Amino acid sequence: MSKNPGDKHHLTQMAKLELMFHKDLGIDEFYKELIKFIDKNIPLAEGRPLTIKELLKVDDFTKSYFLNKTTVVERWITRAFVLGMLVEKRERMPQRPAIDIEQLPVRIKDAVKKYSLSPTETRALEWSHYQGGRSLVNATNDTTNRVGNLLFENLKEAKGHRAFRKALEEELFTDKGESGRNWKRVAISETNTALNQGYLATLKHGEFAMGYSMPDACDYCATHIKGKVYMVIDPNRVDLDYENLDPRTAKYRQISYIYSHAIWVGKSNIGRSSSPRKRKDPDIGNTPDNLEPREHHERWSPITPAHTRCRCRVIRINPDTMFVKDGKLEMKVMDEAGYKQWYERTIKPIKEQFELYGIKI
């Protein structure tokens, strides 16, 4: 991943928010504290292997350091979510007041109260928080393992203090180190997911949204997200369960269509793959006769953000007054013919299909 938290984002507040979340995770402080802890407790100079007890002590140190960041996760996910809601509301206003992210609530319950969140909005915020919590736990476990491995290597080869510091610096602060990249990913992914959830939660069933990408989005996002139009649906009002259906049935094809043309709060690609084919036997490599196409429910479907570094989001559109041209929004009055063509090709088929499936808008 080449981008850092707070690198260019279409929303300036969001760039700031990513960066503040990353800073609040306290990687610098962790580095200092861990070095202190190891100098005090681990016999690096002796070069003998760690006892299990010593290893557990180090593991505990790393785990408790990061798992103490749960309030940090709640703070920035709540703020990103609320920012998403405010951005959407602001787009409907003629005058667009500035948003100061540091004035936004830090607790879920305060956000619920201050903005009188509906049950759906509250669930979406809780869902984003849960997702962020999982990322915190995963990144913590990963960093714990990696710190343990660095120690193991250091002791095995009796490299000493200086080498340990250097290896730890590389692990935490450079793009060579998986831990450093992981924590960046947490800061960028989780806030962008929460922003999109907040934005989506304020949209109504039957509204349309357009995928909005940065100019340097990857090929997948440029093809499947940028300028694409989706219907926003309420997932409680539409049957979205197709994992256990036979892919040859009409019902399966219907739900596949919905996944490809609709977005909703809580939609995710967890358990799905971006690769079009899968191995028949997971223990054999990617030989031509061991590969078969993935079914629709096993493949990625459009969500924003799809990737950490691309930072795509959705924007509400009114297909009666505006349309999408080259991935950008244009007003109908500027190009009536272009609008008509776009409407016929993009909006009309989606509306017709959804009507055919009995989805009431």
Ligand SMILES: [Zn+2]
């Ligand atoms: Zn992408």
